[in-house]
Each structure stands twice: as C-alpha cells, then as structure tokens.
Amino acid sequence: MGRIIAVANQKGGVGKTTTAINLAASLASKNLKILLLDCDPQANATSSLGFGRDPARRSLYNVIILSEPPATIVQKTSLESLELLPSDKNLAGATIELVEAENREFRLKQAIVPLKPDYDFILIDCPPSLTLLTVNAMAAAHAVVVPLQCEFFALEGLSQLLKTIDLVRANLNPDLDIQGIILTMFDKRNRLSDQVAADVRQHMGEKVYETIIPRNVRISEAPSHGLPALVYDLRCPGSQAYIKLAGELIKRERARMAA
Ligand code: ADP
Numbered sequence: 001m002g003r004i005i006a007v008a009n010q011k012g013g014v015g016k017t018t019t020a021i022n023l024a025a026s027l028a029s030k031n032l033k034i035l036l037l038d039c040d041p042q043a044n045a046t047s048s049l050g051f052g053r054d055p056a057r058r059s060l061y062n063v064i065i066l067s068e069p070p071a072t073i074v075q076k077t078s079l080e081s082l083e084l085l086p087s088d089k090n091l092a093g094a095t096i097e098l099v100e101a102e103n104r105e106f107r108l109k110q111a112i113v114p115l116k117p118d119y120d121f122i123l124i125d126c127p128p129s130l131t132l133l134t135v136n137a138m139a140a141a142h143a144v145v146v147p148l149q150c151e152f153f154a155l156e157g158l159s160q161l162l163k164t165i166d167l168v169r170a171n172l173n174p175d176l177d178i179q180g181i182i183l184t185m186f187d188k189r190n191r192l193s194d195q196v197a198a199d200v201r202q203h204m205g206e207k208v209y210e211t212i213i214p215r216n217v218r219i220s221e222a223p224s225h226g227l228p229a230l231v232y233d234l235r236c237p238g239s240q241a242y243i244k245l246a247g248e249l250i251k252r253e254r255a256r257m258a259a
C-alpha cells in the first residue's frame with residue numbers, strides 16, 4: 001500500500017513523537033508492515049526505540065543529503081513488523097544544506113520511493129518547526145496526522161499549521177490530506193481538558209478522531225526502556241488508546257479507498 005503519513009505540529013511537546021511511535025507500533029501489531037521515519041534532528045523517536053547516540057550509525061541525513069540508499073540504513077526494532085529509519089543530530093545541518101540543494105522540497109519524497117513497496121505505512125515524525133524538513137515531510141506524505149495537546153492554546157497553533165498545509169497543497173502536493181486530529185495528554189481530572197476537546201471538535205468536526213489519548217505515566221516511561229508503550233505495558237490505558245487510534249486510522253483509509 002505504501003501510504004505515507006506525516007505526524008506534524010510546529011509546537012513542541014504536543015505528543016508528535018509519542019504518537020508516531022505508538023501509532024506505528026499499534027499498526028505493526030495488526031500485522032501491517034510499518035516504517036517509522038525519524039525526521040527530527042533531536043532524534044527522540046530514534047532514542048525512544050532504544051538507539052542511543054552512535055556517530056557510526058547512518059541516518060536520514062545520509063539519505064536526503066548524501067543520497068545513500070535508504071534500505072541499508074533502516075533498523076529493526078523490538079517489533080517484528082516495525083522498522084526505523086533513524087535520525088541523528090547531523091540532520092540539524094540538513095535544514096541549512098537543503099536551502100542550496102536542487103529539488104530541495106522533494107528530497108525526502110524522492111529518497112523514499114524505493115522503500116514504498118516494502119511497507120503498508122510509512123509514518124514520519126516531524127520536527128517542532130515548519131522548516132524545510134517539515135516541508136519535505138509534507139511534500140512526501142499522502143496525509144497528515146496532527147496531535148493536539150489538550151491545553152488552552154491548542155487551537156491557536158492549529159490555524160498556523162492548517163495554513164502551512166494549504167500552502168503545501170497549493171505549491172508542492174495538491175493531494176495532501178489531513179488524516180485526522182488526535183487529542184493527546186487528556187487529563188480527566190482537569191476540566192480544561194474537556195473544554196479544549198469540545199472546542200476542537202466544534203471547530204474541526206469529523207477530522208477529530210473519536211479516540212482521545214489520556215495522560216498516562218506508562219506512556220512517558222516506555223521510551224526510557226527503548227520500547228513502544230504496547231511492548232512495555234500492553235494493558236495500560238495509553239497503549240490501549242493508541243491501538244484504538246490505529247483502528248480508526250485504518251477505517252478512514254478503507255473509507256478513502258472505497259470512495
Ligand atoms: P513532541 O514530539 O510533539 O515534542 P512528545 O511526544 O515528545 O512531543 O511528548 C512530549 C512529552 O510528553 C514527552 O516527555 C512524552 O513522554 C510526554 N507525553 C506524550 N504523550 C503523553 C501521554 N499520553 N501521557 C503522558 N505523557 C506523555
């Protein structure tokens with residue numbers, strides 16, 4: 001199938017990396033072949049899956065700047081059908097190096113062409129910015145998943161992101177879709193969480209997934225063990241929520257294909 005989905009929001013700390021990893025793991029647990037592509041120079045997805053700093057390990061930098069074949073850089077993870085294309089801090093320089101590059105918005109799209117037949121889904125964990133790396137991710141993607149933290153300024157950041165998606169559609173990728181908006185870090189003891197969730201649903205309607213990701217300490221512990229949450233603790237509410245989200249994502253993909 002080779003559907004490419006970017007997990008994006010220019011705000012940091014909203015749950016992009018957590019969503020990218022756990023959605024990827026949940027899809028993999030449904031026997032789909034998944035590649036998680038770490039597009040953030042901070043390499044949080046890479047380290048969260050147990051890959052510590054290693055200057056010898058090649059990364060997405062080698063793929064998009066040095067044009068090395070991506071299949072030789074992909075790593076296996078604790079889950080059989082989840083693989084990782086790691087990041088490292090070299091990628092920070094890529095943002096600058098890309099400015100001068102030919103086809104600078106399409107480097108990632110071109111680089112992952114040979115990988116597409118090998119996976120059902122390729123999920124891209126985007127950096128917390130709207131720089132060329134995120135533009136590359138959105139130019140390569142079929143659709144975007146937007147994590148929104150249930151906090152007061154959630155909607156404010158969203159309008160900026162929607163404008164960027166419109167710009168990408170107008171100039172680079174006319175078919176870019178919003179797969180959905182996922183409310184993250186929902187705290188049921190905090191009335192503000194309910195309020196924000198209601199506001200986002202009112203503004204964005206059906207784009208918002210029914211599933212809400214609860215704030216759950218097991219979710220934040222899993223990365224220090226180098227594991228996706230469902231390998232670390234399958235039964236915790238966070239893992240269960242991401243499994244449910246994966247089901248919704250697949251349902252939306254099926255509806256799209258049937259249409
Ligand atoms: P981003 O990639 O958008 O910067 P992260 O996914 O890294 O955001 O999340 C920011 C922080 O919040 C991390 O420390 C992460 O472990 C924590 N976190 C994310 N989602 C949850 C959750 N559902 N419950 C508890 N902690 C969470």
Ligand code: MG
Nearest residue numbers: 016017040044
């Ligand atoms: Mg992140």
